[in-house]
Amino acid sequence: MKRMSWFNVTALTLGFAFLYLPMLVLVIYSFNASKLVTVWAGFSTKWYGTLFQNEAFLDAAWVTVKVAVISSTFATILGTMAAYVLVRGGRFMGRTLFSGMIYAPLVMPEVITGLSLLLLFIGIGLDRGVLTIVLAHTTFSMCYVSVVVSSRLVTFDRSLEEAALDLGSTNWEAFRLVTLPIIAPAVISGWLLAFTLSLDDLVIASFTSGPSATTLPIKIFSAVRLGVSPEINALSTIMILIVTVGVVTASLVTKRNAIRAQNDAQAAERAAN
Amino acid sequence: MSQTVFAPWEDPDEKPLIRFQNVTKRFGEFTAIYDLTLDIFEKEFFALLGPSGCGKTTMMRMLAGFESVTEGRIELAGADIGPVPPNERAVNMMFQSYALFPHISIWENIAFGLRRDKKSKAEIEARVEEMLKLVRLEKFAHRKPHQISGGQRQRVALARSLAKAPKLLLLDEPLGALDKKLRQETQFELMDIQETTGTTFVIVTHDQEEAMTVASRVAVMDEGRVIQVATPAAIYEYPNSVYVADFIGDVNIIEGLASASGPEEYALNWKEGQAPLTATSQKPFSEGQKAHLAIRPEKIRISTERPDDTVNAMQGKVLDIAYLGNLSTYHVELPDGQVIKAQTANTRRIARRNITWEDPVWISWSATAGVMLDQ
């Protein structure tokens, strides 16, 4: 095993301390008994209690999850279609505009996306609420999904689809039975990405939401503008916990699959002999 | 062999299974196939041979239906297949990458095409078992493709494409991914399977040895044109051009001007001040026409003394000896600098070999040893 130089060890230690200490502090202070968030006054879970009694937060959380599930599902369907068109569509009229519209939202400042969507919704007389947030989120996250899926499709061995056609599948059967199962991991990561983006989004949601629908980030933002609050600390801790569990699980699954692939390779070698 | 020789291409009444009729294929500005006409007969093992980019893969993909024909038509059993999409053609293909579906088992891979035909469960099972037996993979039926070796994958791909009993099986560089030893074994296996199933095979390859071994006929291609179509022996012994002679095996080419010296016999003036070479040719050459004499190295004798029973003899010195075990190839430099390769079988032990580097030697060959080519 190679030994790491002191420089690399220091860089990694300081780097990860920088990335994680702020979140750690947030988690620790969510268990602070004092209302004054900067003074430690003993361990308590009371802020979690008050958080779960706060109807406004719970309502917002429900709206947020609803928006995220619906918009990421639509975004995954549209984004996968768009990826397919980009990678397999060949030439068609307005292809450049199409790929431009796929990549532009990725680098577009959220204030501009939000503003322009709001002006559209007002222009066509659509009442702002859950529907408009879903439309907005679907639009920008379908682009992320399409980038994730198309990077998988580019490396996809096209002869697999041709083999399916050659063996008598229709185009749709070839996609459903061969392409989709193989690119499924990319489609799922696309969905997760879309879901997280939707959960996280403050700016676009602020522009496109109306009085009838407030999302969690909007609630958090208006609360923290007034300063640090222990309830928000508790809420943040819960969200950090959920993400941590998700990411750790995903990386364990990846690791298990890698080990399985290695075993398979060995089995293949044995089979040859 | 008491049975009649398999040569449907010589029978004018035989209907071809596949007919390319003045087929041209263009990709934008680039022409991949020029005005190609070719017949392939039932039960043939037909090889398309050529360097990469010669158009052989395009021809195969046109047969499978993945490329359309720009001009001309392709007939399968007398019917134009142009408008038939790939999933409705009675043609199956074995892909160069094998294209095994990684997410389903070997068994399901082989059953895939049968399921698309809405065959009954019992029929599918029987056919898959039959195919597994044919390629000797019964034991591995429930493994996934990445759990078996490369050679086994190749056999799965073959079984999958044969499962639907296609009229025509296309094989795109089927042995390209295997190492040399396995490739040679598999060549014979392929021939056996072709014979057992009676399927017409069209194989695409850039490996001339492979084409010669497996095929009943070989089409040698270059830059979108078929240069020669013939049996392996005819291609080797009677190439129709310098390109074919050079592409298949090793050859010496001597350029000169022909002049008739007897019935179907010509004198080739290849160098001023040197005796002309004598060669027979059924193909007529006019007086003073430029000709290339192509002679295979194994048809050239090498000796220390001038042989007196031969019509063509030249003196030179040994430049190099390539010892291949069973054979030795001598590179003999003529006084004008041209190098001629002569090959002898090593029937004696190496220590007894009497010719070595820098030795002055005589090389000689008969009038019928070479082929005269005009291009």
Place this chain on the structure above:
Amino acid sequence: MRRTTLILIPYLWLLVLFFAPFLIVLKISLSDAALSIPPYTPQLKDGISALIRELDFENFVFLTEDDLYWKAYLSSLRIAFFSTVLTLLVGYPIAYGMAKAPDEWRATLMMLVILPFWTSFLIRVYAWMGILSNEGLLNQMLMWLGITSEPLVILNTTTAVYIGIVYTYLPFMILPIYAALDRLDASLDEAAQDLGCTRTQAFWLVTIPLSKNGIVAGSFLVFIPALGEFVIPSLLGGSGTLMIGKVLWEEFFNNRDWPVASAVAVILLLILILPIVLFQRNQQKQQEAEQ
């Protein structure tokens, strides 16, 4: 035909919900503010000829006259640029350390970089509010260590904005650089040393040039979103921190001047075109190099 349907569905979606909104922004940026609902004139219902007649560049002229706006653009550019440089200085050693780490650690390190990326942006910015405030943890520490006797004012200053940008965008810098360094053949470094370079020379002459694509990609990934950032300046910045994303927000929500907000957006887009084009070109070059 099937193929046409497949193309049309995502295409129309993007045309209606992405492209058309921009045309509307452009149109409103050329309109005049008015006391109506919606608060601008002319509107579509006024008829096409009135629409064309009354559009003008007044708002853009206004942006050049009031120094608030061009100062905000300049200040956004400055903040985005320096925070990109800072993020690079912090991120490169981490990416380098990751690339040099033993193989069995890499998956874990990678996960540790990605985890903050999935964590709510808002929460990560918020975390710094408690640390940087006057009574916050940082000041408590500094005073306890005796480095300062009275709390430093960090929160609500541009410094806090820098810290916030570096912190939240760090994974975007680390990942492409790590990807570039990971592809690097370790024997290149050894070959350079074998040919007489010191380790430092080998680093500057071989490693840095070969990770250039990663550096460029990471820098654009930080610079482009930082330029239009809204959350960080509004939570961590003070009244003295001018950033264009915040100006646009306030123009729209507080002043309800839609035409000016739209004009601000149009100019911001124009400024972004250059870095976006450069970024795309870098990505393309990288893709070509990989093939």
